[in-house]
Structure formats: structure tokens, C-alpha cells
Amino acid sequence: AQSVTQLGSHVSVSEGALVLLRCNYSSSVPPYLFWYVQYPNQGLQLLLKYTSAATLVKGINGFEAEFKKSETSFHLTKPSAHMSDAAEYFCAVSDEYGNKLVFGAGTILRVKS
């Protein structure tokens, strides 16, 4: 069965610093991978997704993620953190039948001024 591991339940960066949120997956088939963001007291919204096209995927708000099959990773990055990036971020992988997503436990990003 598919699974997702997000390293670090909390990540703290300074405003303007690089953001790196880690995600590793296990998948028995070529995966579809997603990053979602959740702002306080809101639902999840899609940041970006990988669907077997380009391995470097660009998303909204300056975020991007690189699919590395050899490392089974899909880490999320942003060159310069902004205060408004403070939120919880979830990595997810499609299950082998394509009917549902398996989510990681989430990483809370804190941005310090």
C-alpha cells in the first residue's frame, strides 16, 4: 500500500530564508504526487501536483517541488519565505487504484520576522 512520510512535524525559518519541506513516498506504481496547504481554520488547497510530466513542478505562491524517483522523494521548496507562508503543509500520493489519496502527517511551517 502507498504511504507518505513527511520529515519534521514543525519547521521554522526566518523571513527571506529558503523553505524546504521534505516528503518521501512509497508506491508500487508510478505515483501521482500532491502538495496541499492549509491555513488556520480553513480547508486544504492545492499548491502543486506531479503527474508524470516534468520532474520539476511549479506551483502557486512561488513554491516548487522536484520529483526524484531514485530517492522516492518529492520535497517542497521556496527560495524566500514570506510571513504569509506560515501554514500547515501536506504531501499526498494517489493510491495504486487511483481512487483516493494517502496523506502525510503534515508539517507546520513557522516564519519568523
Added chain:
Amino acid sequence: NAGVTQTPKFRILKIGQSMTLQCAQDMNHNYMYWYRQDPGMGLKLIYYSVGAGITDKGEVPNGYNVSRSTTEDFPLRLELAAPSQTSVYFCASSYYGQGYEQYFGPGTRLTVT
């Protein structure tokens, strides 16, 4: 488009009471999902549906029931509420499964005391 709507936003139940969480989408999506979110645990799938009249269990279905009589609506029923069902519940929908993003509602915060 309103997207995915959920009612109510908040609810407090007494142990043993029952209630229905409502979810509707106006995007003509085939797939719909119910998740619960608990701190540090990510999202856990309760039930999902791949079309009207078709539902299936997710990872944590015990204590819940669903039905899908129309494409638009996917209510979640809690029978005999227990404190372990205190959580935030999210409904989501997608056009199809594999590779398609899920759109999330704003959530229902449920407390069982």
C-alpha cells in the same frame, strides 16, 4: 461556483446523540470523499464515493455511514456519537481519481462531550 460546501461549521454533540454532516459540490465531480483531521495525524479517509449510488470504506469507517443518492451531495452520518469522534471533518471532491486534484470544503468542527 460555490465549490464544496459543508454544514454546519461547528457542532457540539452529547455522547450517544446522532447527526448528519452535510456536503455538497456544484462542480459535477464524480468522486467525493470524507476525511477527519486530528492534530499531528494528517487526514484520514472515512468513506469515499466514485459516483451516485456507489460508496466504499476508507481507512477509519467505524461509527460512520454515508450515502450518495445524487452527484452533488454526500452526507456523513454519525450514529451514537463518542468522544473519539471529536475532530475536524472535511469533505472533498474530484473530477476523477487518478491524477486529479481534490477540492476541499471549509470543514466542520465537531466536539462530542
